[in-house]
Amino acid sequence: MLIFYSSxxxxxxxxxxxxxxxxxxxxxxxxxxxxxxxIAFVKNTGAAFGILKGQRILFITAAVIxxxxxxxxxxNELRKCRxxxxxxxxxxxxxxxxLIDRILFSYVTDFISVLEFPVINTADIFIFLGVFxxxxxxxxxxxx
Numbered sequence: 001m002l003i004f005y006s007s008x009x010x011x012x013x014x015x016x017x018x019x020x021x022x023x024x025x026x027x028x029x030x031x032x033x034x035x036x037x038x039i040a041f042v043k044n045t046g047a048a049f050g051i052l053k054g055q056r057i058l059f060i061t062a063a064v065i066x067x068x069x070x071x072x073x074x075x076n077e078l079r080k081c082r083x084x085x086x087x088x089x090x091x092x093x094x095x096x097x098x099l100i101d102r103i104l105f106s107y108v109t110d111f112i113s114v115l116e117f118p119v120i121n122t123a124d125i126f127i128f129l130g131v132f133x134x135x136x137x138x139x140x141x142x143x144x
Contacts, residue, residue: 002074002089009093013123014100017109029113042119043107056106063099067092073134083133090130094123 024030024041031038046053070091078084098121101108110119 001085002092005085005089006093006096009089009123009126010097010100013094013097013121013126016122017101017111020111021109024111036115038113039111040113040119042110043105044110044119045107056102060099060102063095063102066095067099070095078134078137083137087130087133087137090126091134094126094130097123098127 020039020041024039026041026043029038029040045056047055047059052058070088074084074088078087098108108121108123110121110124112121112125113119
């Protein structure tokens, strides 16, 4: 189940990124809802919000370490938590999809633009949700 659902996240994210790269030029924007939501093609060579630009090897190494850490947590700590499979699927699917971008293109394709927030992608959303769920589980569910 872990591999299947993580793969679904990777496939959906990679497909959406492919469609963005195919149909938009870098830094081009397509307004979906005026002044609120748009699709924009941004090549992100950094981490969240574009910090540490150009540190490709650092991010690849960090993603591999993160992947190993999440699997360790899942098999040794999280299995007893209610949402552990969902959490791990979100974290692995999202992080591996962004890792694929870094390896293949030397950047992560970001395309979801809401208001004036930094442009993100679907993998980032899954990673964010997974981290939020992981923190919840480590704080509240490990006590039971």
